[in-house]
Amino acid sequence: MSPAPLRKWERFTFSERLARFAVFLGFAVALSISxxxxxIIPEFLYDAPTQVADLFSxxxxxxxxxxxxxxxxAMMETLHIATLGTLLAIVMAIPIGILGANNIVHFPLLNxxxxxxxxxxxxxxxxxxALLFVAVFGPGPLAGTVCIGFRSIGFVGKLFAEALxxxxxxxxxxxxxxxxPWFSVFLKGYWPQAAPAFWGVFLFRWDINVRExxxxxxxxxxxxxxxxxxxxxxxxxxxxxxxxxxIFVVVILAELFVTAIRKRII
Amino acid sequence: MTVEAQSxxxxxxxxxxxxxxxxxxxxxxxxxxxxxxxxxxxxxxVAIIGPSxxxxxxxxxxxxxLIPPSSGNVYISGENITHLTGRNLRMARRKIGMVFQEFNLxxxxxxxxxxxxxxxxxxxxxxxxxxxxxxxDIDNAFSLLDSIGLLEFAxxxxxxxxxxxxxxxxxxxAIMQEPHVLLADEPTSSLDPKTSVEIMELLVSLxxxxxxxxxxxxxxxxxxxxxxxxVIGLSMGGIIYDGPPSELTNDHLxxxxxxxxxxx
Amino acid sequence: xxxxxxxxxxxxxxxxxxxxAGWLAAFLYAAYAANYLDVSxxxxxxxxxxxxxxxxxxxxxxxSRWQLLSANLMETVEIAIIASAFGILFSLPVGLxxxxxxxxxxxxxxxxxxxxxxxxxxPVIFAILFVKAVGFGPLAGILTLIFASIGFIGKLFxxxxxxxxxKPLEALRASGAPFMSVIIYAVLPQVxxxxxxxxxxxxxxxxxxxxxxxxxxxxxxxxxxxxxxxRFDYDFLAAILxxxxxxxxxxxxxxxxxxxxxx
Numbered sequence: 001m002s003p004a005p006l007r008k009w010e011r012f013t014f015s016e017r018l019a020r021f022a023v024f025l026g027f028a029v030a031l032s033i034s035x036x037x038x039x040i041i042p043e044f045l046y047d048a049p050t051q052v053a054d055l056f057s058x059x060x061x062x063x064x065x066x067x068x069x070x071x072x073x074a075m076m077e078t079l080h081i082a083t084l085g086t087l088l089a090i091v092m093a094i095p096i097g098i099l100g101a102n103n104i105v106h107f108p109l110l111n112x113x114x115x116x117x118x119x120x121x122x123x124x125x126x127x128x129x130a131l132l133f134v135a136v137f138g139p140g141p142l143a144g145t146v147c148i149g150f151r152s153i154g155f156v157g158k159l160f161a162e163a164l165x166x167x168x169x170x171x172x173x174x175x176x177x178x179x180x181p182w183f184s185v186f187l188k189g190y191w192p193q194a195a196p197a198f199w200g201v202f203l204f205r206w207d208i209n210v211r212e213x214x215x216x217x218x219x220x221x222x223x224x225x226x227x228x229x230x231x232x233x234x235x236x237x238x239x240x241x242x243x244x245x246x247i248f249v250v251v252i253l254a255e256l257f258v259t260a261i262r263k264r265i266i
Numbered sequence: 267m268t269v270e271a272q273s274x275x276x277x278x279x280x281x282x283x284x285x286x287x288x289x290x291x292x293x294x295x296x297x298x299x300x301x302x303x304x305x306x307x308x309x310x311x312v313a314i315i316g317p318s319x320x321x322x323x324x325x326x327x328x329x330x331x332l333i334p335p336s337s338g339n340v341y342i343s344g345e346n347i348t349h350l351t352g353r354n355l356r357m358a359r360r361k362i363g364m365v366f367q368e369f370n371l372x373x374x375x376x377x378x379x380x381x382x383x384x385x386x387x388x389x390x391x392x393x394x395x396x397x398x399x400x401x402x403d404i405d406n407a408f409s410l411l412d413s414i415g416l417l418e419f420a421x422x423x424x425x426x427x428x429x430x431x432x433x434x435x436x437x438x439x440a441i442m443q444e445p446h447v448l449l450a451d452e453p454t455s456s457l458d459p460k461t462s463v464e465i466m467e468l469l470v471s472l473x474x475x476x477x478x479x480x481x482x483x484x485x486x487x488x489x490x491x492x493x494x495x496x497v498i499g500l501s502m503g504g505i506i507y508d509g510p511p512s513e514l515t516n517d518h519l520x521x522x523x524x525x526x527x528x529x530x
Numbered sequence: 531x532x533x534x535x536x537x538x539x540x541x542x543x544x545x546x547x548x549x550x551a552g553w554l555a556a557f558l559y560a561a562y563a564a565n566y567l568d569v570s571x572x573x574x575x576x577x578x579x580x581x582x583x584x585x586x587x588x589x590x591x592x593x594s595r596w597q598l599l600s601a602n603l604m605e606t607v608e609i610a611i612i613a614s615a616f617g618i619l620f621s622l623p624v625g626l627x628x629x630x631x632x633x634x635x636x637x638x639x640x641x642x643x644x645x646x647x648x649x650x651x652x653p654v655i656f657a658i659l660f661v662k663a664v665g666f667g668p669l670a671g672i673l674t675l676i677f678a679s680i681g682f683i684g685k686l687f688x689x690x691x692x693x694x695x696x697k698p699l700e701a702l703r704a705s706g707a708p709f710m711s712v713i714i715y716a717v718l719p720q721v722x723x724x725x726x727x728x729x730x731x732x733x734x735x736x737x738x739x740x741x742x743x744x745x746x747x748x749x750x751x752x753x754x755x756x757x758x759x760x761r762f763d764y765d766f767l768a769a770i771l772x773x774x775x776x777x778x779x780x781x782x783x784x785x786x787x788x789x790x791x792x793x
Binding site: 016019020023027030031033034035037038039040041044045047048051052055076077080081083084087119120122123124125126127128131132133135136137138140141142145211212214215218219222228232244247248251252 | 556559560563564566567568569573574577578580581584604605607608609611612615646647650651652654655658659662663664665667668669672673738739741742745746752755756759771774775778779782788791792
């Protein structure tokens with residue numbers, strides 16, 4: 001019996017391994033450059049645990065009496081900002097999402113325009129949107145609602161466009177073949193297939209928006225963030241802790257609520 | 267039945283599909299269809315047979331311009347539809363019913379709504395949106411569902427049906443268009459043998475009943491011979507055979523499909 | 531015929547009362563909430579007037595202070611990279627320790643709570659607390675984004691581990707392998723690709739967030755942005771916004787390429 005030829009099996013080809021290696025190497029180089037050039041005062045870092053401990057000690061005991069007096073109404077305002085802002089986002093994101101789906105709209109220029117709007121909406125952080133709309137509408141929940149709306153267009157529109165691009169082309173072909181006008185093809189062909197994904201995205205975004213609308217008040221856009229800002233500026237740490245706890249509870253409840261509904265829908 | 271009354275045979279003596287020198291190239295210089303011409307007229311059913319990849323699907327999609335032909339002309343009941351676009355193309359497509367291999371139903375809509383999708387070319391979008399279809403259409407849909415034995419499923423979702431039932435819905439949708447001609451692209455390929463026969467029976471009988479010329483893509487030669495009056499054999503983008511099934515010999519089949527061992 | 535058919539066959543469509551009630555509720559809610567928040571057309575239209583003025587002042591964007599701008603962008607990128615590296619490093623053990631199919635309840639419970647805490651608070655809240663704790667500057671931003679990364683990667687990684695097949699684990703345990711070997715040979719190979727996916731996504735997210743933490747003083751371009759707002763320096767503001775969008779688009783492009791490398 002002749003010995004079996006030496007066969008080598010490798011999971012990845014050479015170029016694949018090279019590419020992976022390059023990614024890791026690139027990240028390592030970027031990290032070491034960053035660590036060298038970033039301006040950190042080491043004393044602050046060593047001091048951090050003591051400072052954090054001090055912060056927590058000042059937060060205790062929590063001033064629960066402040067909840068009915070100052071937090072509850074602001075929290076309701078936050079929830080309304082999140083919900084109304086998400087509804088606003090949907091109204092704006094549906095047409096932009098349709099423009100972005102390259103199997104519905106066949107003009108690359110329009111697809112590209114839609115992508116630009118979606119990327120801009122996502123790239124600008126919610127706090128920056130809040131600053132912009134506070135400058136436009138003045139401080140208050142109106143700025144917050146519009147901010148949440150504009151900030152969410154990118155997310156909702158992108159996922160909606162993707163859902164539209166993933167629909168089964170068969171029924172679309174059938175409806176086109178029957179001579180249905182464009183809007184009917186959309187209503188009866190695309191929409192029924194993309195609707196579950198769309199409602200899922202809506203719920204998911206609402207959950208995120210509850211978190212975001214809790215902080216945009218820090219720059220004056222209404223809701224619980226404004227109360228938090230005041231407490232921070234006045235060093236009322238035992239109020240700060242109650243505010244943070246109530247944000248935590250509301251965020252967890254919102255997540256549980258969304259998970260429960262999603263299970264029912266899907 | 268109302269549908270029958272509207273498609274009175276004597277009123278449309280000219281119903282036909284006429285294909286004239288049709289060619290299609292996806293890549294320049296590599297024609298998938300090469301200079302195809304034939305006519306299907308009146309109360310007749312015609313089967314196109316041929317191996318997969320010879321352009322049967324392309325040919326049938328060129329008829330209603332789902333795929334635009336590279337050259338040549340297509341006439342539906344005498345009207346040249348090759349150069350129509352936009353609204354005019356939609357008006358022409360309303361007259362061409364089509365049945366698909368994978369049924370192409372909108373799975374998440376009810377059977378009734380899928381059947382009524384055949385009326386979308388006639389009904390304004392806002393009415394379709396509010397599901398305010400004309401009562402006449404709803405009546406027709408009900409009696410059509412009754413005649414194909416799916417009445418009790420009308421309000422169920424299409425994805426709850428079996429393959430054969432789905433294809434019946436697909437056929438009902440095409441008939442709802444009150445088409446002048448009916449195209450079927452491999453209507454039985456996704457079905458078991460028994461259901462395939464039932465579907466072919468339904469197609470042929472509906473075509474007779476409503477006096478609609480029927481053009482079927484099919485790769486099953488036996489089904490083609492059994493149900494149609496005329497067979498067109500397609501190979502390498504050209505017509506190899508065009509005649510009655512009785513004259514289709516093994517020699518023809520060899521030419522169409524290549525090889526011979528499979529014939530035994 | 532018409533009346534007959536309706537009688538014989540019943541209604542053509544099932545009426546979806548839930549859907550109708552849902553739409554009605556949505557409209558009523560929108561009206562109620564708009565009223566509650568004092569959102570009105572008059573305010574909105576007045577705002578649009580301000581907005582037009584605002585936009586007019588933003589054009590043309592002023593890039594004359596490009597040195598400040600690029601130094602700030604560099605710091606933003608540095609914060610994102612350092613925070614991602616440590617965040618990814620820490621979330622690996624945290625995710626493992628929070629997986630209920632590997633660890634006993636008394637270990638998973640505190641780690642799951644920790645992950646939930648990291649996730650529930652918007653990064654800016656962490657940023658405020660860290661600025662109070664370690665002072666102004668990029669360190670606060672880095673600590674903030676480390677916690678945000680642990681929250682995001684930790685949760686998804688835990689879920690990924692909880693979905694793995696337990697059969698290889700059983701086999702290795704049966705052969706008497708020590709705990710760490712079981713983790714390295716039976717658990718990590720099943721989830722490592724997804725972990726890399728979550729990590730590259732988080733790198734992207736950290737870059738976006740590091741443009742914002744500066745608003746509360748935690749380093750990066752956000753501080754300059756906030757200052758431009760307060761000084762009504764709107765043409766410089768436009769330049770900053772354009773740079774941020776360009777930076778995020780660039781990072782999206784790079785991360786798409788990286789995802790292709792790892793499939």
